[in-house]
Amino acid sequence: MFSLCLTVLVSGILCGCTPGTDNDQVEKKKYSIYILGNEHREYIIQTDGFAAGNYKPETDGVKLNTDIIDRDVVIRDGFYYHLNGRNHILSKYVKTAGELKEVGTLEIRNFIVENYYWIARDTLLLTGLDQKTFTNSWYYKISVGDLKLVQSGLLPIPKPGHGFTSTSIGLTTMLDGKLFLGYTYHKQLDASNYTTSDTAYITSLSYPALKTLHTDKDTRSTYPGGDNTIQNYSFNDEAGNFYYMTCPGIALGNRTDLPTGIFRINKGADTLDRNYFFNISAAISNHAYGLWYIGNNKAIIRCERKDLYKDLNDHWDVAHFEFYVVDLLKQTKEKLNLPLDRGTRRECVIAEGDKVYIAVNSKTDGNYIWCYTPSTKSLVKGLQLSGDTDYIYRIDKNF
Template sequence: MIKNPRQIFWYLLSAMIAFTVGCAERESGQSDTLQKKYSIYTMAEDGQEFLMTADSLSGGRLEPEKSGVKVDPQRIFYELIVHKGYYYRLDAKTQEFLKIGIENKKFTTKSRLKLEGFSAIDNYNWITPDSLLIIGYDDKSAEVKYAKIHLDNMTAVQGKLPLPAPSGGFNWTSVGFSHFMNGQLLVGYTYHAAHDLLGYTTSDTMYVATLSYPALKNLKNYKDHRTTYPGGVNTRQSHFFTDENGDFYFITCPGIALGNNPAKPTAIMRIRKSDGSIDPDYFFNISASPIQNNGYGFWYLGKGKAIVRTERKALFTGMGDHYKVPHFDFYEVDLETQTTTRLNLPLDKGTARQCVIVENGIAYIAVNSDSAGNYIWIYNPENHGLKKGLQLLGQTDYILRIERLN
């Protein structure tokens, strides 16, 4: 049976961990998270997962077993959308979009919205501050589906995007980014061949479709063979952003842990605000830079600088140990000069993590280190200063997510 390629590597990893199902539900009550600034999601050495809230990441200590709330169901750290004190996720089994809060120290479903044809979210994008566009591939119909969700009343309008179906040995489509620009919707995507848990790879081509909005008619198409898998699943971590000039930057992800076409280079590419098109002269080849490896996460620091999270391929043997072996570096990249500088941080572990928050020009970076501890580090790009902030204690093995809650 064909598996969702977005989840294939997670299935391999989760075979080593017990999977817990079930979700508490309440009819009423106010979320305990509405007044806190930050959300922190951790995993303990025994596999238990906890959510905590905090007003500062700059210092102090937290012990999840004492101050956290157990996540229920567990193993959902790849799936969350965090917004205004609530957590949103798609339940693949029921095809329901859930709004979840923390009430009386319990992870509590507040409301449910049925979304036919959705088993996973490839990509989400904000239409307004309280309305959401989610996109995912439906293997039954071989179509890329979308849903425009109004979070205030949990209603949705659904449809399909006019993207060509996979063919020629490919049987899955992944949308790596969607971006509103100049009254149009830009959609970056690629195709996969996915036959079983081990037989998964990605086309050697990336595509960008320009669609009218809201009619969603296909206006033009772009394809590029230099790299593949534009963007990535942004419920897991950031892969794109818009700079101060309105130009849109995205990273491509052909590495073993996402595209599984590591012969292709990881690259940063740009769509210009001026004409809404891929800049043909801009191709920042990360793999050919001093980094010399594939990268995944991509976060904007401001003033033309960004952070890229990159793997060291010499330190792991394959997907079986990719998640648990410390082998990730963080680099500051200069988008204009296309230069790179490694941040002096301990080697990090965890394949895909929402592990960077940038606020007021300061980056908060969660690092899981077997030797140096689990800290949120504070990086100031103005003076390249690095210092330790909040420490996660107890049995913490991974800081899986940090994000702004309110």
């Protein structure tokens, strides 16, 4: 189902630990790894490096309560932020040796997070929909140091019409002092099927007044971005130009007649660069999900293989995803020599300096963080996740 059906997700903590024990010592390692184990067990592991080693989540991580936790966490400066849709509490956590420990809370009622953006290091902007109708678009600006609400309100995104019944916000970013939002609309066709508008909307707003400045409508593709608490779909390059991917594949927009594409908003502009459109589906004959910048006008995309899966029911479990390095200016692509990957949407790429780390889930080759060096095109296995690991859900920088 599309993202608004997937984002009613919640988070929480494991059991409490006795204050003053070693289990209360906060871990402050460089990277965070979120693991899905067998029989729906989930874990968080922290590490200072991906180059080598072998971690087992059942011994090297903390086990999470799967009734109240999920992978749509926002991670920064060693803290984990998550909105629990059941009790309407945004919680702030730290990882200790024994648990994910709650250190702050803020009540936010009737709200589904679809996107987040860091306005400043201590200021988080959440955008999303009302939890009842999925038609009203809201924002919450939060000071994360003390977890206090700074500002909130309705966003000037039109409600769905013309037969469409719900909204998805797929992009939230600040460019040159203006807030940009990307969105589209959906409608349910029957109990198990839906469709998406053929139009992607990009609106620029004044900030902080949030008055509409301009709205672009584009029918070359649809569903701009996606739920970025699950997977990344956009970035700024070194020159300040903003790129984003559209996702009309069956796991998001479900408008497979339209191509996955990469679009650009040039630095200082209020509107799309109409002369730029990278047709990914034409290049790879498939759709893609996920876009990660690795520097020097190159990015990594994660592409499905429609010849290897039957339908959405086995889209998650069947190994069929490939990784490509794309040149954004030349609009060329090069496939990375990695095992076929599993899992429909994952946060699985980190670019850092001259290294790119790529998490791959393979039933035949094992679950590894691979280390890619763009300058030499070297690609080697790094850290292995074994033991109870079924999927590497996400890898993140903690700091």
